Amino acid sequence: NAGVMQNPRHLVRRRGQEARLRCSPMKGHSHVYWYRQLPEEGLKFMVYLQKENIIDESGMPKERFSAEFPKEGPSILRIQQVVRGDSAAYFCASSPQVLDDTQYFGPGTRLTVL
Amino acid sequence: QKEVEQDPGPLSVPEGAIVSLNCTYSNSAFQYFMWYRQYSRKGPELLMYTYSSGNKEDGRFTAQVDKSSKYISLFIRDSQPSDSATYLCAMSENTGFQKLVFGTGTRLLVSP
Numbered sequence: 468n469a470g471v472m473q474n475p476r477h478l479v480r481r482r483g484q485e486a487r488l489r490c491s492p493m494k495g496h497s498h499v500y501w502y503r504q505l506p507e508e509g510l511k512f513m514v515y516l517q518k519e520n521i522i523d524e525s526g527m528p529k530e531r532f533s534a535e536f537p538k539e540g541p542s543i544l545r546i547q548q549v550v551r552g553d554s555a556a557y558f559c560a561s562s563p564q565v566l567d568d569t570q571y572f573g574p575g576t577r578l579t580v581l
Numbered sequence: 582q583k584e585v586e587q588d589p590g591p592l593s594v595p596e597g598a599i600v601s602l603n604c605t606y607s608n609s610a611f612q613y614f615m616w617y618r619q620y621s622r623k624g625p626e627l628l629m630y631t632y633s634s635g636n637k638e639d640g641r642f643t644a645q646v647d648k649s650s651k652y653i654s655l656f657i658r659d660s661q662p663s664d665s666a667t668y669l670c671a672m673s674e675n676t677g678f679q680k681l682v683f684g685t686g687t688r689l690l691v692s693p
Contacts, residue, residue, distance in 0.1 A: 471624075502681075509585070509669065509683035510625070523680065558624055562679070570679060572617075572624035 469494065471561050471573035472541075479579045480549045488544040488576045492561030499542045500570060501534060504556040516542060549580045584608050587670055587684030596693050600657040604670035604684045607651065611672040613679060614646050616655045619667045619686065628668075629655060660691045 472491040480486050492499050497518055502510040512526040516536035527534065531549075536542040546553055556577050560570035587604045594600055602616075613632055617625035629644040631637050631653075637644045643656040653672075657664055667686040673679040 500681075502683075507589075507685070509587075509685040510671075510681070512680050512682070515680065525680075569615075569627045569630060570681065572626070574624045575622075577622075 471559055471571050473559050473573040473576050475576060477577050481581050482550055483548050486546040486549050486578055488557050490542040490559030490573060493571055496561035496563045498562045499536050500560045501544050502558045551580045554578055554580045584682050585684040588687055589685055591688040591690050593690045594660055596662060596691055598660050600660050602655040602668050602687050604653050605651055606672060610674040612675040613673045614653050615671040616644055617669040617671060619669055625669055662691050662693050665689055665691050
């Protein structure tokens with residue numbers, strides 16, 4: 468039973484480019500969460516999605532960041548016109564129910580902006 | 582002031598020691614409390630989950646929640662070098678979904 472999958476594991480972008488991070492939830496999970504972990508900081512909630520719906524994006528920066536979870540395919544976190552401050556580890560988690568007892572995390576995508 | 586406070590460590594102990602890891606929080610609405618373990622360059626792995634106050638035991642791990650003091654703890658008995666990792670506390674309100682609020686993590690080093 469495959470866990471949460473994220474790709475790429477490492478992503479290097481130059482300032483101004485776009486970054487696309489992908490997350491495939493565990494089989495049977497329809498709830499996806501994105502978190503960002505900055506160096507020396509804890510994980511920060513960004514967005515919660517269900518299939519084809521953004522439920523809560525209160526943790527998303529107002530500009531340049533967007534997320535989707537289409538009916539088919541992985542969830543995508545998209546960062547446009549990246550800046551050095553976007554360098555971080557981005558983790559995706561999934562759960563089978565809204566108030567299930569756990570969120571299962573993926574291995575993360577480490578974004579480096581040059 | 583951060584919603585969740587956690588000493589970053591590192592906490593160094595010899596193999597076999599009892600380890601105590603703690604978090605304090607300020608939001609009295611938190612109802613769900615979790616401990617995650619994160620190895621270097623890996624994703625967080627859920628260790629313990631507690632709803633509201635009380636204790637929960639799972640093998641060598643015991644989680645305690647004291648809502649009156651806004652204080653949670655994770656105890657590790659008979660610590661092993663393989664327990665060396667960063668331990669993250671996380672918590673959420675009962676608002677329809679679990680928007681987890683994490684502590685910064687405590688780095689634990691268990692020496693053989």
